[in-house]
Amino acid sequence: MESILHGVEGYMYPNEMELQWSILIVLYPYITGLVAGAFILASLERVFRVESVKPTYRLALLTALAFLLVAPLPLQLHLGHPERSLEMYLTPHTSSAMAMFGFVYLWYLMVVLVLEIWLDYRQDIVRLARTATGPLRHVYRLMTLGSYDVSEEALRLDDRAGYVITLVGIPSAFLLHGYVGFIFGSVKANPWWSTPLMPIVFLFSAIVSGIATVMLLYMAVTRLRGREIDMRCVDTIARYLFYAFIIDFSLEMLDLIHRVYEADESFHTLDFMVKTRLYFPHILVQIVLGTLLPLGLLALTQLLKLTEGARRGTYAAAGLLTLVGIFAMRWNVVIGGQLFSKSFLGYTTYKMQFATREGLLPALVLMILPFVILWVLVKLLPPWVDEKAAEQPAA
Amino acid sequence: MNEDRRDFLARSGRLLFLTGAAQLAFDAVLRGEPEAAPNYRTTDHWWGMIIDVEKCIGCGNCVRACKEENDVPREPFCFRTWVERYHVDAEDMERPEVDSPNGGYDGFPERYRTGDGSKNFFVPKLCNQCAHSPCVQVCPVGATFESPDGVVLVDKTYCLGCRYCVQACPYGCRFIDPRTETVDKCSLCYHRITKGLTTACCEACPTDARVLADLKNPKDPVHEFLRTHKVQVLKPQMATGSKTYYNGLDGSVR
Amino acid sequence: MSVFFGHRGHLVRMAALFGVGVTGFFVLQALFVPKDFGVYGHYRAGALDDNRARPAAFAGRAACVECHSDVPDAAKGGRHETIRCEACHGPLAGHAADPTEKKAVRPDPRVLCARCHAANVARPARFPQVDIAEHAGQEACTACHTAHNPLVPPAAGQPGPAPGGTVPPAETPKGETK
Numbered sequence: 001m002e003s004i005l006h007g008v009e010g011y012m013y014p015n016e017m018e019l020q021w022s023i024l025i026v027l028y029p030y031i032t033g034l035v036a037g038a039f040i041l042a043s044l045e046r047v048f049r050v051e052s053v054k055p056t057y058r059l060a061l062l063t064a065l066a067f068l069l070v071a072p073l074p075l076q077l078h079l080g081h082p083e084r085s086l087e088m089y090l091t092p093h094t095s096s097a098m099a100m101f102g103f104v105y106l107w108y109l110m111v112v113l114v115l116e117i118w119l120d121y122r123q124d125i126v127r128l129a130r131t132a133t134g135p136l137r138h139v140y141r142l143m144t145l146g147s148y149d150v151s152e153e154a155l156r157l158d159d160r161a162g163y164v165i166t167l168v169g170i171p172s173a174f175l176l177h178g179y180v181g182f183i184f185g186s187v188k189a190n191p192w193w194s195t196p197l198m199p200i201v202f203l204f205s206a207i208v209s210g211i212a213t214v215m216l217l218y219m220a221v222t223r224l225r226g227r228e229i230d231m232r233c234v235d236t237i238a239r240y241l242f243y244a245f246i247i248d249f250s251l252e253m254l255d256l257i258h259r260v261y262e263a264d265e266s267f268h269t270l271d272f273m274v275k276t277r278l279y280f281p282h283i284l285v286q287i288v289l290g291t292l293l294p295l296g297l298l299a300l301t302q303l304l305k306l307t308e309g310a311r312r313g314t315y316a317a318a319g320l321l322t323l324v325g326i327f328a329m330r331w332n333v334v335i336g337g338q339l340f341s342k343s344f345l346g347y348t349t350y351k352m353q354f355a356t357r358e359g360l361l362p363a364l365v366l367m368i369l370p371f372v373i374l375w376v377l378v379k380l381l382p383p384w385v386d387e388k389a390a391e392q393p394a395a
Numbered sequence: 396m397n398e399d400r401r402d403f404l405a406r407s408g409r410l411l412f413l414t415g416a417a418q419l420a421f422d423a424v425l426r427g428e429p430e431a432a433p434n435y436r437t438t439d440h441w442w443g444m445i446i447d448v449e450k451c452i453g454c455g456n457c458v459r460a461c462k463e464e465n466d467v468p469r470e471p472f473c474f475r476t477w478v479e480r481y482h483v484d485a486e487d488m489e490r491p492e493v494d495s496p497n498g499g500y501d502g503f504p505e506r507y508r509t510g511d512g513s514k515n516f517f518v519p520k521l522c523n524q525c526a527h528s529p530c531v532q533v534c535p536v537g538a539t540f541e542s543p544d545g546v547v548l549v550d551k552t553y554c555l556g557c558r559y560c561v562q563a564c565p566y567g568c569r570f571i572d573p574r575t576e577t578v579d580k581c582s583l584c585y586h587r588i589t590k591g592l593t594t595a596c597c598e599a600c601p602t603d604a605r606v607l608a609d610l611k612n613p614k615d616p617v618h619e620f621l622r623t624h625k626v627q628v629l630k631p632q633m634a635t636g637s638k639t640y641y642n643g644l645d646g647s648v649r
Numbered sequence: 650m651s652v653f654f655g656h657r658g659h660l661v662r663m664a665a666l667f668g669v670g671v672t673g674f675f676v677l678q679a680l681f682v683p684k685d686f687g688v689y690g691h692y693r694a695g696a697l698d699d700n701r702a703r704p705a706a707f708a709g710r711a712a713c714v715e716c717h718s719d720v721p722d723a724a725k726g727g728r729h730e731t732i733r734c735e736a737c738h739g740p741l742a743g744h745a746a747d748p749t750e751k752k753a754v755r756p757d758p759r760v761l762c763a764r765c766h767a768a769n770v771a772r773p774a775r776f777p778q779v780d781i782a783e784h785a786g787q788e789a790c791t792a793c794h795t796a797h798n799p800l801v802p803p804a805a806g807q808p809g810p811a812p813g814g815t816v817p818p819a820e821t822p823k824g825e826t827k
Binding site: 004011013014015016017018020021075078079080081082084085087088091092093095096097098099102183186187188189190337338341342343344345 | 471472473474477479491492493494495497498520529532533534535536537538553554555556557558559561562563564565566567568569570571575576577633649
């Protein structure tokens with residue numbers, strides 16, 4: 001009790017001194033954002049026929065899947081009664097954004113992501129079901145659903161179906177992460193969250209973080225495989241990252257300018273919070289380090305003629321800074337929204353612990369886990385041709 | 396005219412019947428058996444509360460009574476009801492100094508002097524039993540709900556502990572009970588009011604600063620009170636349909 | 650199979666798998682949703698009863714007066730007339746149900762009276778309040794005031810709530826005699 005009181009300044013309603021949503025709830029929009037962003041990058045190729053990003057298509061899909069599988073885990077760890085979480089599907093309260101999100105998640109996982117990956121990989125799955133050895137063979141056989149038809153007609157149908165699913169998948173991806181924004185944006189009790197811009201800001205920052213992730217992963221994995229990075233591909237991705245980031249930054253600036261100009265009853269307390277308790281995560285990390293700097297770096301690559309090596313380095317730096325910046329943005333929304341009192345008269349502090357159920361350690365594990373899953377997926381469903389050739393037994 | 400008389404007779408008849416039944420219900424109160432008080436019909440009631448700020452003396456009786464009656468955890472910070480003290484510079488309504496030491500549980504040690512040009516008063520707070528409750532709106536599973544008689548309740552066997560409702564309440568009246576890891580809040584002593592008793596906080600209040608109100612009961616003094624006093628609800632701009640009416644609420648109250 | 654579905658066979662199998670999933674969902678719903686869910690609204694109707702099933706800790710004045718019928722008379726016309734018993738004496742439903750088993754303890758006036766009457770700037774100005782040290786020094790409040798009817802002095806030479814108002818013969822703290 002004493003330690004909580006120490007962190008309180010001014011007046012807070014007695015029940016709001018301890019934060020309700022921890023770093024796990026910061027992780028959750030971050031992870032779903034990466035999913036939406038990675039998928040939208042993949043759909044650039046499939047629907048908008050941006051040929052140059054084709055080398056990242058399958059990788060982007062697998063990345064999206066790996067992160068989507070991990071997305072519910074921070075929520076489960078956070079719940080007081082995770083064993084009751086099925087209630088959200090069995091008796092969803094239709095007025096609750098959180099409940100409806102459960103279905104959006106399920107839709108996106110099953111109908112969009114799993115279906116699209118299956119359809120795109122089916123030819124390989126059938127081949128691997130016939131040629132793989134050991135227990136892996138059974139996994140592939142299961143994935144074929146008993147059909148080994150890889151005739152031209154069947155493959156054409158797959159392609160057609162995949163196109164339709166991607167088409168449906170784009171608004172679904174928008175819905176997936178826009179919804180998370182709505183979960184916050186619809187809370188009228190909290191002026192830091194309550195704005196119609198919230199779903200859009202969340203969505204664009206998701207696109208930015210997803211594109212940055214796939215770009216970084218592609219460069220890293222290609223290097224690990226000892227292959228040549230397709231610069232035309234990476235240049236295109238970086239360009240899309242730049243455009244998306246400009247939109248994202250404009251939206252956030254619009255929100256800021258609007259708040260400062262209107263200066264409503266909550267402004268004084270929020271302004272003070274940003275200038276004191278949120279100065280480091282918001283001004284320094286999110287805005288300067290995580291937005292202005294990567295934007296500047298990306299602008300350089302667009303304006304100057306840099307060598308391939310210089311561009312790669314700049315993209316890598318910009319990508320990493322972007323990921324840090326978008327994480328800070330989630331932090332500032334979730335944690336920032338709970339640092340000030342709804343009486344607008346006080347502030348509290350977030351005391352993050354390390355090895356507790358909602359501490360830093362599980363958060364770190366949950367951030368690493370998607371990469372582990374991705375590694376498994378890449379082994380199971382190799383995105384590149386020559387990798388498969390390496391695994392094929394002779395003849 | 397005939398309709399009115401019939402209506403009146405029907406209502407008074409029901410009231411008499413309820414009074415007689417109240418004694419039966421009363422014994423059931425002490426045993427905590429809901430089935431033994433079957434005469435309560437939810438559709439006959441619409442509960443709210445009147446808080447008269449001009450009468451509150453900040454004794455903290457209500458906070459203590461509530462904790463006793465409802466077994467509210469003492470640690471870390473869990474309050475179904477609490478009292479706030481306001482120290483307002485008479486010319487600066489926008490920046491009051493507010494405190495609530497342990498929710499007012501141990502009373503309020505003196506901090507201020509008279510004659511410094513300030514306005515000082517106490518404001519009891521509790522769940523506002525909103526008719527258009529934002530907390531009910533956001534609950535993903537239906538673990539918090541508005542009863543047919545207007546009380547916002549929690550189903551502790553169904554609550555996931557997601558804390559969305561805690562975020563959605565503009566009044567800060569919800570908390571997580573660390574013993575059950577579910578949400579808890581003022582239930583308007585539902586177990587008491589459904590048996591003809593008043594809430595624990597109203598029972599313990601020495602100045603009648605807190606009075607339970609049944610808006611569907613024509614005999615309830617709340618109707619006259621609302622007609623003759625200037626009342627407000629907290630945060631009216633949120634349009635929560637709050638049924639906790641404050642008399643004498645100063646503009647500086649948050 | 651391929652006769653019926655041509656080259657769509659794998660798509661049909663996938664659709665069937667989805668069909669199984671959706672059916673499974675409805676089966677889960679039928680099995681696990683509580684039967685009384687949704688009767689009055691989007692909640693379990695049994696929760697209303699759950700919320701009602703708690704024993705009361707405060708009995709209410711009517712219960713106290715059943716045995717202590719002299720107190721309302723003593724308080725009549727006094728400033729404490731409308732205050733309910735348990736506001737000062739604490740929750741006593743247990744005592745009301747079983748007076749001999751669960752004893753009530755008389756509160757200490759120095760602590761109890763100060764809760765309301767210690768001077769505090771935030772109290773309404775017209776509310777009777779004093780600086781306790783100045784007003785009473787080291788004395789207990791009941792030296793000059795009768796708790797149930799505060800402006801009536803206690804009977805000569807006796808502290809305590811006289812005239813009127815019973816104190817159970819045993820159990821008085823500090824061993825006072827009547």
